[in-house]
Amino acid sequence: MTPLLRTSRYLSPKFKKIILQSSLSTVSTTNHGGDSPSRLGPPPIRVDFTVSAGRGVFSTRFISAGELIHTANPVVSHPFLSKCDVVCYLCLRRLKPGHCTEQFCSEECKEQSKAFYELEKKADWFVYHKYCSTHGLKYPLLVKRLACMVIAGAASENCLDILQPAQVLPEIEEEHSLLRTAFEAADTTEESLKFLSNQWYANVLARIRINAFRVEMVSGLYGDLLSSALASVEAESGIGNAVYILPSFYNHDCDPNVNIIWMDNVHARLKALRNIDEGEELRICYIDASMDFDARQNVLLNGFGFKCSCNRCLSKD
Structure with missing residues (x-):
């Protein structure tokens, strides 16, 4: 894991303190145009405020098309319920046929998951999972995983506070009750569950809802992925x-200059789709960029809470 002190070098001073308290892990390359870094170092980016979209990421030098800008490990991840038997329970790497190391692809993933996984195994998640499956919910699974990590001491209860929350959330009382009941039935101490209030659940879910990425493994050649459409x-x-x-x-931008991809596990790679000038804001596409104007506007407004005004949308392309 890259030291957090290194992370602080490429952030605006306004963000150094809060980032140093978060679970950020990045690796960068200084080998322009290559995917194998010649040495580790800070990515060519900085986080700062934008004119109209809150925080944003900006380049600190010219970035060539196809360049690997940086990588990132997640704070929390969880496979879809339908994929739990075919992917690693931690890194989401596809398991080989006949794999028998419980739900993990390697001893390393098993060891990294040991603290929270032992806790998860003690609880009966049938009712909670059934509720999520019946209602088509995916984000409560991330809340469950994060709660296990907090109880096990593998994460802090406020590790996602730095992220922007959704403005409106559906009723969460029932799913919060089901989560807490599962822990209590597994004899988790009241002291350990002190943080797991209705408010904590709502705050975490609000941040997960608009910041969670849907992980899709790319099967093509990494070096050829120079457009979001191809990806x-x-x-x-x-x-x-x-x-x-x-x-x-x-x-977000409906015509992004950066793409986020996953090669074979949850370790994310962010790569330039075209040449990027120093000082230019780096943007990714939150949705399927192939959708038409009306569809994009609808999904972004209802799913992310904003009306897109990127150049592509202004031209109603």
């Missing part, structure tokens, strides 16, 4: 969701 075509079906810190600071 979409070459991607397999989604296998889970993950929340990252730095990638969540990227604002």
Whole structure:
């Protein structure tokens, strides 16, 4: 994991303190145009305020098309319920046929998950999972995983506070009650569950809802993925969701200059789709960029709470 002190070098002073308290992990390359870094170092970016979209990510030098800008590990991830038997329970890597190391692809993933996984195994999640499946809910699974990590001491209860929350949330009392009941039935101490209030659940879910990424493994050649359209075509079906810190600071554009991809696990790679000038804001596309204008506006407004005014939308392309 990259030291957090290194992370602080490429942030505006306004963000250094809060980032240093978060679970950010990034690796960058200084080998322009290559995917294998010649040495580790801070990415060529900085996080700062934009004129109209809150926080944003900006380049600190010229970035060439195809360049690997940085990578990121998630704060929390969880496979889709339908994929739990075919992907690693931690890194979401597809398991080999006949794999028998419980739900993990390697001893390393098993060891990294040991604290929270032992806690998860003690609880009966049938009712909670059934509720999520019946109502088509995916983000409560991330809340469950994060709660296990907090109880196990693998994460802080406020590790997602730095992220922007959704403005409106559906009723969460029932799912919060089901989560807490599952822990209590597993004899989790009241002291350990002190943080797990209705308010904590709502605050975490509000941040997960608009910051979680749908993880799709790319099957094509990494070096050839120079357009979001190609990445979409070459991607397999989604296998889970993950929340990252730095990638969540990227604002949206329907014609992005950066793409986020996953090669074989939840370790995310952000790559330039075209040449990017020093000082230019880096943007990714939150949705399927192939949708028409009306569809994009509808999804962004209802799913993310904003009306897009990028150049592509202004021209109603």
